[in-house]
Amino acid sequence: MKISKFYFLSCAILFSVSVFTQNTYSETWFVNCCEYCKENPNDQGKIQTGNEYAWHNAHVSLLKRNYKRAKKYILEDRETNDSLKQLFENHLLYTLGVEEEAKRYLLSLRNTSNLNIKQFVFKNLGTCYLRKQEYDSANFYFEEALKVPLQHSYQFKTEIAENQAYILVFKKQYAQANEIYQEIVKTSKKKLDTHQIVKTYSNIGNSYFEQYKDELAKTYFDSAYVFSKPLKDLELKSTIAYNLYLLAEVSKTHESAIQYFKEYTMLNDSLQKQNMLWQVAQEKEAFNIAQKQAELDLKTAQRNLFMVISVGILLVLLIGFIFYRKLIKQNKKIKKLNHELNETNTVKNQLFTIIAHDLRSPVARLKQLFQLRTIKQDADGVLSDKKVSKIVDSLSLLLDNLLSWSLSQSDLLMVQKEWFPLWQIIHQIELQYQSLIDEKSIQFSVDIQKTILVYGDMEIFKIVIRNCLDNAIKFTPKNGKIVISGTVNNESFAVYITDSGIGIPEKVLKTIFDIKNNKSQEDTTGRKSSGLGLMLTKSMIQLNGGSIQIKSNPKGGTIVNISLPYKNVA
């Protein structure tokens, strides 16, 4: 009896834990949680590279009993939800024998709302209690597991039935146990699960052995033995051989006992060898994985390096582009500035010409006149005084022009617009030019209403009229005619300076206000004019808010037309 109990135990351990070659319910459960396996049913047993396959690799490692690797993969997993990962870690603990911890965790999950997890938790709690030989508790949780309203897989049903039968055997309720075993055999046969059939036959044999029904036990052990022949599960085979050997011993058939013992020893050896091979294979695989990982790391490193370089190049390109655009902008600016500079330079050169000729030569003439005066001892006093005064007048106009021009160019010219009487201003200028007009016997008249006020800067207007009149006198021959007249023209008052002079050629008229074109024209005395006055006139009139036009007089000569806002105070 004592011996038989020992035998029995050896068999019991066999069926509750040792299903190495076939997936248990729990393992299948983890596989079912794997998205990758659902999508690629053909790759179910293969390790994949990459963090995204961590869960898959974990359950594959579990299946291959490589718990360390499984643990490693589960720690790497970033995608699966925490409750699944914890369940898996817990299952690892349980498998490695840290049952108390596992049990505590499973107990904490008893009230979960996830039915799938609930079924798993109850089933495994049952197994835990069974291992600790707390059969009532085990039975309770198995019943609970069965109560969870989910479809029972064949594996689930078989495992629970097998465990329940085992508990019944232990409680010596053999008839009920036998019933369950027969049921298992029936379903296993339907599923063609030879492994399960062999296991159950062996268990039935054990149950009969326990009841001292050796004949019946032998029949079942023999059946198990026959069925186990094509199987590769060495452990199962060796257990059956060992059981047969014990039975033979008990029934004193020593010959067959020795034979079975021999077979048992052989199988055990193979089993150990297989285990060793298994270990070697595992180490090799671990090495391969490490290598793969190293390759992967290298690849990742290369990829990262590539990324960094790409980003760097992109950044350099971007910065280059920005600088390029800035450069283009700057170039444009420089071009524009160059253009402006060119223009200013032309104006400057023109101004130098003016200073050199128009300014220097009259001053030189003045000097000469004074020298002559000393030599002649004031003999021609009056004549030279007239000459001096003429030169000084033209110099004064030129200086005023130069100053006004430079002031307006540097935006320093004060413009003070106000109403002022038009005739009176023109009359003042007329008085300044009286001697020149008389000298050339020019018929001069001003035909403007005295009560007209115009709006603008008075001094600027004076410069304009002075220049216009100066030009008119210069280019009008002796006994010519100059008329300054005015008419109301829409909102503004138009002042006309009409002369009977030599006129301006059409070509020159077009660009008359442009200093760049060298359009110097000889006046009636053969002297050249710089054109500064006219150019200045244009910009001054614009500052004054008026307009200026120069046309050829159909009767010969030129008409200058200046328009300004006006009012009449008559």
Added chain:
Amino acid sequence: MEKINIFILEDDLDEIEILKIILSEEYAITGFATNYEDGVKVFHKKLPDIAILDIFMNGKREGIRFAEYIQETYPIPILFLTNSKDKLSFSEAKKQNPYNYLLKPVNPQSLKFAIELAFEKQTNQVGQLSTREEATLQLDNKLLIKKGNALVKVVINDIFYIESEDKYCFVHTENARFLVQKSLKSFAETLPNNFVSLHRKYVVNINQIQSVLPSDYTFTLKNNVTLPVSQRHRKQLLEIFTIIK
């Protein structure tokens, strides 16, 4: 009838000399100074009707400073003299906007014109004097009258009477008369209450009446000029007469 009084601030004595030559015949120069401090002293000795100030004196814009002083103590029209109309020269002048200014060198016509314009701008009547031959401009209690090229002034209360002459008027003072291009009616409207119309042809300053002869319906002024009273104004004359007596 008096000459218009002018004050000059100018650091160049030659320039002062030229100004004097141009102005002395028709204007009275009440004083001149060559710097700010002297200017302040001279200015108050005899208060002028207009000030001519050089902007740059002794390298500083003392003219602008002095203009501010005038504006604060005795506001009269100011005419600036300057060498160029650049913004820098006027940069410190704030209260004298818009400025009356004249570019050097000055010539008689433009100087006299500028003085007229300065008075016109002061009373906001540009063109009142400068566009007419025989024109007047009322400035405070004075009447500025254009006489030829020059301006003279008459204190309004010194006028004896004004005589209508078609579209013009003769303004009679104690011993002179001058023509004004203005109708008697429009002229009388601008005068104070002591000017009364006693005849179609005359507006009389009643303060200058010496005596009234009710029998002849005439009255005699302090300069012994006797004027008639029209019939419809006789009652008025008697009223005035009783007031005077």
